[in-house]
Amino acid sequence: MYCLEFKIKPTAAMTFRILPGSILNIATYPFVPPTTLSGFLRRLAMLSVELDIPETRINKDNPPIYALPPRYLALGAYPSVNTCCGVHRTYRKGMREFNHDSFSRLYQDEDKANFQLHTWEYFIAEELVGYVVTESSQGLEYFQRLESYGCKIVEG
Template identity: 80%
Template sequence: MTFRILPGSILNIATYPFVPPTTLSGFLRRLAMMSVGMDIPETSINKDDPPFYTLPHRYVALGAYPSGNTLRTVHKTYRKGMREFNHYTFSRLYVEKDKANFQLHTWEYFIAEEMTGYVVSESLQGLEHFQKLKGYGCKLGKEGFAVVEDVSQPIQLRHETVAAIPSTIVPMEALLQNGQFVGGCDIYNLYRYKWLDNSENSSSNEGFLGEKRTPVEGFIPFVAAYYPKNINSAPTLDYFTDGETYIPVSLINLLKGEVYV
Protein backbone atom coordinates (compact mmCIF):
# COMPACT_ATOMS: atom_id res chain seq x y z
CA MET A 1 0.00 0.00 0.00
CA THR A 2 1.06 3.60 -0.49
CA PHE A 3 -0.29 6.44 1.63
CA ARG A 4 1.45 9.32 -0.06
CA ILE A 5 3.04 11.97 2.13
CA LEU A 6 2.02 15.38 0.79
CA PRO A 7 3.32 17.80 -0.14
CA GLY A 8 5.98 15.64 -1.69
CA SER A 9 8.35 15.34 -4.59
CA ILE A 10 7.06 13.98 -7.87
CA LEU A 11 10.34 12.05 -8.18
CA ASN A 12 10.36 10.34 -4.78
CA ILE A 13 6.98 9.08 -3.56
CA ALA A 14 7.16 8.42 0.20
CA THR A 15 4.49 6.68 2.27
CA TYR A 16 3.20 6.92 5.83
CA PRO A 17 3.78 3.67 7.80
CA PHE A 18 0.12 3.75 8.88
CA VAL A 19 -3.28 4.63 7.47
CA PRO A 20 -3.95 8.37 8.01
CA PRO A 21 -7.24 9.33 9.73
CA THR A 22 -8.77 10.88 6.61
CA THR A 23 -7.88 7.84 4.51
CA LEU A 24 -9.50 5.46 6.99
CA SER A 25 -12.61 7.64 7.13
CA GLY A 26 -13.08 7.57 3.35
CA PHE A 27 -12.35 3.84 3.19
CA LEU A 28 -14.99 2.97 5.80
CA ARG A 29 -17.57 5.24 4.17
CA ARG A 30 -17.12 3.46 0.86
CA LEU A 31 -17.46 0.06 2.51
CA ALA A 32 -20.65 1.24 4.20
CA MET A 33 -22.10 2.25 0.84
CA MET A 34 -21.11 -1.10 -0.64
CA SER A 35 -22.73 -2.95 2.27
CA VAL A 36 -26.16 -1.63 1.23
CA GLY A 37 -25.68 -2.32 -2.48
CA MET A 38 -24.41 1.06 -3.65
CA ASP A 39 -21.50 1.61 -6.01
CA ILE A 40 -18.28 3.19 -4.81
CA PRO A 41 -18.59 6.93 -5.56
CA GLU A 42 -16.58 8.52 -8.34
CA THR A 43 -13.29 9.91 -7.04
CA SER A 44 -11.85 11.62 -10.11
CA ILE A 45 -10.46 15.09 -9.50
CA ASN A 46 -12.93 17.94 -9.73
CA LYS A 47 -11.14 21.18 -8.89
CA ASP A 48 -14.26 23.32 -9.05
CA ASP A 49 -16.44 21.25 -6.71
CA PRO A 50 -14.56 18.23 -5.32
CA PRO A 51 -16.90 15.72 -3.61
CA PHE A 52 -16.03 14.24 -0.22
CA TYR A 53 -17.36 10.89 0.97
CA THR A 54 -16.28 10.30 4.56
CA LEU A 55 -17.73 9.13 7.83
CA PRO A 56 -20.19 11.63 9.34
CA HIS A 57 -18.74 14.17 11.78
CA ARG A 58 -20.07 12.27 14.82
CA TYR A 59 -17.71 9.36 14.04
CA VAL A 60 -14.02 10.27 14.41
CA ALA A 61 -11.72 7.98 12.44
CA LEU A 62 -8.26 8.01 14.05
CA GLY A 63 -6.35 5.98 11.46
CA ALA A 64 -5.19 2.36 11.33
CA TYR A 65 -1.88 1.07 12.66
CA PRO A 66 0.10 -2.20 12.49
CA SER A 67 -1.24 -4.74 14.98
CA GLY A 68 0.96 -6.22 17.71
CA ASN A 69 4.02 -8.05 16.41
CA THR A 70 2.63 -8.69 12.92
CA LEU A 71 4.71 -8.05 9.82
CA ARG A 72 5.17 -4.41 8.78
CA THR A 73 7.82 -2.77 6.62
CA VAL A 74 8.35 -0.01 4.07
CA HIS A 75 9.82 -1.17 0.76
CA LYS A 76 11.34 1.27 -1.72
CA THR A 77 11.40 0.39 -5.40
CA TYR A 78 12.32 2.22 -8.58
CA ARG A 79 9.90 3.18 -11.33
CA LYS A 80 12.51 4.41 -13.75
CA GLY A 81 12.08 3.50 -17.40
CA MET A 82 9.22 2.69 -19.73
CA ARG A 83 5.65 3.03 -18.48
CA GLU A 84 4.27 0.14 -20.54
CA PHE A 85 5.61 -3.19 -21.77
CA ASN A 86 5.25 -2.16 -25.43
CA HIS A 87 6.75 1.31 -24.94
CA TYR A 88 9.55 1.12 -27.55
CA THR A 89 10.57 4.80 -27.34
CA PHE A 90 12.71 3.98 -24.30
CA SER A 91 15.21 2.00 -26.42
CA ARG A 92 15.73 4.59 -29.16
CA LEU A 93 19.09 6.31 -29.65
CA TYR A 94 17.29 9.62 -30.20
CA VAL A 95 14.13 10.46 -28.30
CA GLU A 96 11.89 13.36 -29.25
CA LYS A 97 10.98 15.41 -26.18
CA ASP A 98 7.22 15.26 -26.69
CA LYS A 99 7.28 11.46 -27.09
CA ALA A 100 9.35 10.64 -24.01
CA ASN A 101 6.84 9.13 -21.60
CA PHE A 102 9.06 7.62 -18.92
CA GLN A 103 8.57 6.95 -15.25
CA LEU A 104 11.33 8.76 -13.43
CA HIS A 105 10.58 8.30 -9.76
CA THR A 106 11.17 6.04 -6.77
CA TRP A 107 8.18 4.67 -4.89
CA GLU A 108 7.64 3.44 -1.34
CA TYR A 109 5.19 0.68 -0.43
CA PHE A 110 3.97 0.04 3.09
CA ILE A 111 3.53 -3.69 3.64
CA ALA A 112 1.49 -4.77 6.68
CA GLU A 113 0.08 -8.17 7.56
CA GLU A 114 -2.62 -6.72 9.80
CA MET A 115 -3.69 -3.31 11.03
CA THR A 116 -6.06 -2.08 13.72
CA GLY A 117 -8.27 0.89 12.92
CA TYR A 118 -9.91 3.13 15.52
CA VAL A 119 -13.20 5.01 15.31
CA VAL A 120 -14.57 6.88 18.34
CA SER A 121 -17.97 8.38 19.02
CA GLU A 122 -19.67 10.04 21.98
CA SER A 123 -22.80 7.95 21.42
CA LEU A 124 -23.64 4.33 20.65
CA GLN A 125 -26.15 5.51 18.05
CA GLY A 126 -25.33 4.08 14.65
CA LEU A 127 -22.28 2.07 15.72
CA GLU A 128 -24.13 -1.14 14.86
CA HIS A 129 -23.66 -0.27 11.18
CA PHE A 130 -19.91 -0.94 11.45
CA GLN A 131 -20.59 -4.62 12.23
CA LYS A 132 -21.98 -4.98 8.70
CA LEU A 133 -18.64 -4.01 7.14
CA LYS A 134 -16.95 -7.33 7.97
CA GLY A 135 -15.78 -9.09 4.83
CA TYR A 136 -15.88 -5.98 2.66
CA GLY A 137 -12.79 -4.47 1.05
CA CYS A 138 -11.75 -1.96 -1.57
CA LYS A 139 -8.88 0.25 -2.66
CA LEU A 140 -7.08 1.91 0.24
CA GLY A 141 -4.76 4.89 -0.24
CA LYS A 142 -3.00 5.80 -3.47
CA GLU A 143 -1.93 2.20 -3.97
CA GLY A 144 -3.22 -0.85 -2.17
CA PHE A 145 -6.24 -2.82 -1.01
CA ALA A 146 -7.58 -3.88 2.37
CA VAL A 147 -10.42 -6.02 3.74
CA VAL A 148 -12.17 -5.59 7.09
CA GLU A 149 -11.54 -8.90 8.83
CA ASP A 150 -13.29 -8.18 12.11
CA VAL A 151 -15.14 -5.42 13.97
CA SER A 152 -15.12 -5.33 17.76
CA GLN A 153 -18.09 -4.55 19.91
CA PRO A 154 -18.10 -0.94 21.21
CA ILE A 155 -15.49 -0.39 23.92
CA GLN A 156 -16.19 2.16 26.62
CA LEU A 157 -13.14 4.33 27.32
CA ARG A 158 -12.37 6.33 30.44
CA HIS A 159 -10.49 9.62 30.65
CA GLU A 160 -7.10 9.32 32.38
CA THR A 161 -3.83 11.24 32.56
CA VAL A 162 -1.11 8.63 32.40
CA ALA A 163 2.29 7.84 30.86
CA ALA A 164 1.63 5.44 27.99
CA ILE A 165 2.63 4.71 24.42
CA PRO A 166 -0.15 6.18 22.24
CA SER A 167 -2.08 3.70 20.10
CA THR A 168 -2.41 6.39 17.41
CA ILE A 169 -0.57 9.45 16.23
CA VAL A 170 -0.36 12.46 18.60
CA PRO A 171 -0.63 16.13 17.57
CA MET A 172 2.81 17.70 18.05
CA GLU A 173 1.33 20.93 19.35
CA ALA A 174 -0.32 19.07 22.23
CA LEU A 175 3.00 17.41 23.12
CA LEU A 176 4.94 20.65 23.07
CA GLN A 177 2.33 22.64 24.98
CA ASN A 178 2.47 20.11 27.79
CA GLY A 179 6.25 19.74 27.68
CA GLN A 180 5.81 16.04 26.95
CA PHE A 181 7.93 15.62 23.83
CA VAL A 182 9.67 12.24 24.07
CA GLY A 183 12.49 11.22 21.77
CA GLY A 184 12.27 8.17 19.56
CA CYS A 185 9.14 9.20 17.68
CA ASP A 186 8.77 9.90 13.97
CA ILE A 187 7.24 13.22 12.92
CA TYR A 188 4.86 13.59 9.96
CA ASN A 189 2.90 16.30 8.22
CA LEU A 190 -0.73 15.22 7.89
CA TYR A 191 -4.12 16.67 7.03
CA ARG A 192 -7.52 16.79 8.70
CA TYR A 193 -10.92 17.71 7.30
CA LYS A 194 -12.19 21.26 7.34
CA TRP A 195 -15.81 20.70 8.30
CA LEU A 196 -18.57 23.02 7.21
CA ASP A 197 -20.64 24.68 9.91
CA ASN A 198 -23.61 22.71 11.23
CA SER A 199 -22.24 19.51 9.74
CA GLU A 200 -23.64 17.20 12.42
CA ASN A 201 -26.25 14.75 11.19
CA SER A 202 -29.25 13.79 13.30
CA SER A 203 -30.03 10.44 11.69
CA SER A 204 -27.89 7.42 12.61
CA ASN A 205 -27.38 6.46 8.95
CA GLU A 206 -27.53 9.82 7.19
CA GLY A 207 -24.21 10.50 5.48
CA PHE A 208 -23.01 6.98 6.23
CA LEU A 209 -25.11 4.44 4.33
CA GLY A 210 -26.54 6.87 1.79
CA GLU A 211 -25.20 8.68 -1.26
CA LYS A 212 -25.15 12.10 0.39
CA ARG A 213 -21.85 13.95 0.06
CA THR A 214 -20.06 14.81 3.28
CA PRO A 215 -20.13 18.51 4.29
CA VAL A 216 -16.38 19.01 4.05
CA GLU A 217 -14.78 21.90 2.18
CA GLY A 218 -11.13 20.93 2.22
CA PHE A 219 -8.16 20.01 4.37
CA ILE A 220 -6.15 21.65 7.15
CA PRO A 221 -2.51 20.59 7.74
CA PHE A 222 -1.14 19.54 11.11
CA VAL A 223 2.01 17.90 12.47
CA ALA A 224 1.90 14.66 14.44
CA ALA A 225 4.23 12.29 16.25
CA TYR A 226 4.12 8.53 15.76
CA TYR A 227 5.64 6.40 18.51
CA PRO A 228 6.98 2.90 17.96
CA LYS A 229 5.94 0.25 20.47
CA ASN A 230 9.48 -0.43 21.72
CA ILE A 231 10.49 3.01 23.04
CA ASN A 232 11.92 3.16 26.56
CA SER A 233 9.77 6.05 27.80
CA ALA A 234 6.30 7.34 26.96
CA PRO A 235 4.62 10.75 27.07
CA THR A 236 2.27 11.62 29.90
CA LEU A 237 -0.95 12.84 28.28
CA ASP A 238 -4.70 12.89 28.63
CA TYR A 239 -5.94 9.64 27.11
CA PHE A 240 -9.20 7.84 26.55
CA THR A 241 -8.29 4.30 27.55
CA ASP A 242 -9.52 0.88 28.59
CA GLY A 243 -6.11 -0.09 29.98
CA GLU A 244 -4.88 -1.56 26.68
CA THR A 245 -5.67 1.08 24.07
CA TYR A 246 -4.53 4.67 24.61
CA ILE A 247 -6.20 7.33 22.45
CA PRO A 248 -4.88 10.90 22.91
CA VAL A 249 -7.71 13.28 23.78
CA SER A 250 -5.89 15.99 21.81
CA LEU A 251 -6.13 13.95 18.58
CA ILE A 252 -9.90 13.54 18.89
CA ASN A 253 -10.35 17.25 19.60
CA LEU A 254 -8.13 18.19 16.65
CA LEU A 255 -9.93 15.95 14.15
CA LYS A 256 -13.29 17.27 15.33
CA GLY A 257 -12.06 20.80 14.67
CA GLU A 258 -11.82 21.81 18.32
CA VAL A 259 -8.96 23.48 20.21
CA TYR A 260 -6.33 21.61 22.17
CA VAL A 261 -6.98 20.82 25.83
Protein backbone atom coordinates (compact mmCIF):
# COMPACT_ATOMS: atom_id res chain seq x y z
CA MET A 1 0.00 0.00 0.00
CA TYR A 2 1.31 3.46 -0.95
CA CYS A 3 0.18 6.77 0.50
CA LEU A 4 0.57 10.29 -0.80
CA GLU A 5 0.31 13.19 1.64
CA PHE A 6 -0.31 16.68 0.26
CA LYS A 7 -1.17 20.15 1.54
CA ILE A 8 -4.23 22.28 0.79
CA LYS A 9 -4.34 25.97 1.68
CA PRO A 10 -8.00 27.06 1.81
CA THR A 11 -8.74 30.62 0.69
CA ALA A 12 -12.14 30.89 2.37
CA ALA A 13 -14.37 29.36 5.01
CA MET A 14 -15.98 26.04 4.04
CA THR A 15 -19.13 24.12 4.90
CA PHE A 16 -19.18 20.33 4.53
CA ARG A 17 -22.76 19.74 5.54
CA ILE A 18 -23.52 16.90 7.92
CA LEU A 19 -26.43 14.96 6.42
CA PRO A 20 -29.05 14.02 7.27
CA GLY A 21 -29.54 17.14 9.28
CA SER A 22 -31.85 19.96 9.98
CA ILE A 23 -32.83 22.60 7.45
CA LEU A 24 -32.55 25.26 10.16
CA ASN A 25 -29.23 24.18 11.66
CA ILE A 26 -26.54 23.64 9.03
CA ALA A 27 -23.66 21.84 10.73
CA THR A 28 -20.27 21.17 9.13
CA TYR A 29 -17.63 18.50 9.50
CA PRO A 30 -14.35 19.98 10.82
CA PHE A 31 -12.44 18.32 7.95
CA VAL A 32 -12.81 17.61 4.23
CA PRO A 33 -14.73 14.32 3.91
CA PRO A 34 -13.10 11.57 1.79
CA THR A 35 -15.80 11.65 -0.91
CA THR A 36 -15.51 15.43 -1.22
CA LEU A 37 -11.71 15.24 -1.50
CA SER A 38 -12.03 12.57 -4.17
CA GLY A 39 -14.27 14.81 -6.30
CA PHE A 40 -12.02 17.83 -5.72
CA LEU A 41 -8.93 15.94 -6.91
CA ARG A 42 -10.81 14.58 -9.91
CA ARG A 43 -11.82 18.10 -10.95
CA LEU A 44 -8.24 19.36 -10.56
CA ALA A 45 -6.98 16.44 -12.64
CA MET A 46 -9.49 17.21 -15.39
CA LEU A 47 -8.54 20.89 -15.43
CA SER A 48 -4.83 20.04 -15.55
CA VAL A 49 -5.29 18.26 -18.88
CA GLU A 50 -7.45 21.13 -20.18
CA LEU A 51 -10.80 19.37 -19.96
CA ASP A 52 -13.82 21.50 -19.12
CA ILE A 53 -14.66 21.68 -15.44
CA PRO A 54 -17.49 19.28 -14.68
CA GLU A 55 -20.95 20.68 -14.11
CA THR A 56 -21.92 20.69 -10.43
CA ARG A 57 -25.49 21.95 -10.51
CA ILE A 58 -28.29 19.59 -9.56
CA ASN A 59 -29.49 17.31 -12.35
CA LYS A 60 -32.11 14.90 -11.02
CA ASP A 61 -32.39 12.92 -14.29
CA ASN A 62 -28.70 12.18 -14.69
CA PRO A 63 -26.78 13.24 -11.57
CA PRO A 64 -23.05 13.66 -12.23
CA ILE A 65 -20.61 11.85 -9.96
CA TYR A 66 -16.99 12.93 -10.05
CA ALA A 67 -14.60 10.76 -8.10
CA LEU A 68 -11.13 9.36 -8.46
CA PRO A 69 -10.76 6.08 -10.34
CA PRO A 70 -11.39 3.07 -8.05
CA ARG A 71 -7.66 2.24 -7.76
CA TYR A 72 -7.20 5.43 -5.69
CA LEU A 73 -8.76 5.93 -2.29
CA ALA A 74 -9.03 9.47 -0.92
CA LEU A 75 -8.93 9.47 2.87
CA GLY A 76 -9.98 13.09 3.38
CA ALA A 77 -8.09 16.21 4.41
CA TYR A 78 -7.57 17.29 8.00
CA PRO A 79 -6.25 20.43 9.73
CA SER A 80 -2.45 20.54 9.96
CA VAL A 81 -0.98 20.25 13.43
CA ASN A 82 -0.09 23.59 15.04
CA THR A 83 -2.12 25.66 12.58
CA CYS A 84 -5.20 27.74 13.19
CA CYS A 85 -8.53 26.00 12.61
CA GLY A 86 -12.03 25.88 14.01
CA VAL A 87 -15.74 26.01 13.31
CA HIS A 88 -17.51 29.37 13.31
CA ARG A 89 -21.25 29.38 13.96
CA THR A 90 -23.35 32.28 12.77
CA TYR A 91 -26.93 33.15 11.93
CA ARG A 92 -28.28 33.74 8.43
CA LYS A 93 -31.68 34.84 7.28
CA GLY A 94 -33.07 32.37 4.78
CA MET A 95 -36.21 31.36 2.98
CA ARG A 96 -38.83 29.26 4.71
CA GLU A 97 -39.47 27.18 1.56
CA PHE A 98 -37.06 26.24 -1.22
CA ASN A 99 -39.40 27.53 -3.94
CA HIS A 100 -39.73 30.96 -2.30
CA ASP A 101 -38.63 33.68 -4.74
CA SER A 102 -40.10 36.95 -3.49
CA PHE A 103 -36.70 38.09 -2.16
CA SER A 104 -35.50 38.56 -5.75
CA ARG A 105 -38.46 40.63 -6.92
CA LEU A 106 -37.89 44.26 -7.80
CA TYR A 107 -40.79 45.39 -5.62
CA GLN A 108 -41.25 43.78 -2.22
CA ASP A 109 -44.97 44.07 -1.55
CA GLU A 110 -45.77 40.78 0.19
CA ASP A 111 -44.28 37.68 1.82
CA LYS A 112 -42.07 39.78 4.07
CA ALA A 113 -42.57 37.34 6.93
CA ASN A 114 -41.56 34.31 4.87
CA PHE A 115 -37.97 34.36 6.10
CA GLN A 116 -36.55 32.40 8.99
CA LEU A 117 -33.31 32.44 10.93
CA HIS A 118 -30.82 29.63 10.23
CA THR A 119 -27.72 28.72 12.20
CA TRP A 120 -24.86 28.00 9.83
CA GLU A 121 -21.42 26.60 10.58
CA TYR A 122 -18.27 27.41 8.63
CA PHE A 123 -15.09 25.38 8.89
CA ILE A 124 -12.02 27.63 8.87
CA ALA A 125 -8.52 26.19 8.49
CA GLU A 126 -5.15 27.71 7.70
CA GLU A 127 -3.85 24.49 6.15
CA LEU A 128 -5.15 20.98 5.53
CA VAL A 129 -3.29 17.73 4.98
CA GLY A 130 -4.90 15.33 2.52
CA TYR A 131 -4.19 11.68 1.84
CA VAL A 132 -4.62 9.35 -1.14
CA VAL A 133 -3.71 5.65 -0.95
CA THR A 134 -3.33 3.01 -3.63
CA GLU A 135 -1.88 -0.47 -4.02
CA SER A 136 0.74 0.62 -6.56
CA SER A 137 2.99 3.66 -6.55
CA GLN A 138 2.29 4.05 -10.27
CA GLY A 139 0.13 7.11 -10.83
CA LEU A 140 0.76 8.80 -7.47
CA GLU A 141 3.36 11.06 -9.08
CA TYR A 142 0.54 12.61 -11.09
CA PHE A 143 -1.10 13.90 -7.89
CA GLN A 144 2.18 15.51 -6.83
CA ARG A 145 2.07 17.71 -9.95
CA LEU A 146 -1.53 18.88 -9.49
CA GLU A 147 -2.04 22.55 -8.77
CA SER A 148 -5.19 24.30 -7.78
CA TYR A 149 -6.88 26.27 -10.51
CA GLY A 150 -9.22 28.00 -8.12
CA CYS A 151 -11.33 24.86 -8.13
CA LYS A 152 -13.98 24.91 -5.49
CA ILE A 153 -14.16 22.02 -3.05
CA VAL A 154 -17.76 20.84 -3.39
CA GLU A 155 -19.50 18.00 -1.68
CA GLY A 156 -19.77 15.12 -4.07
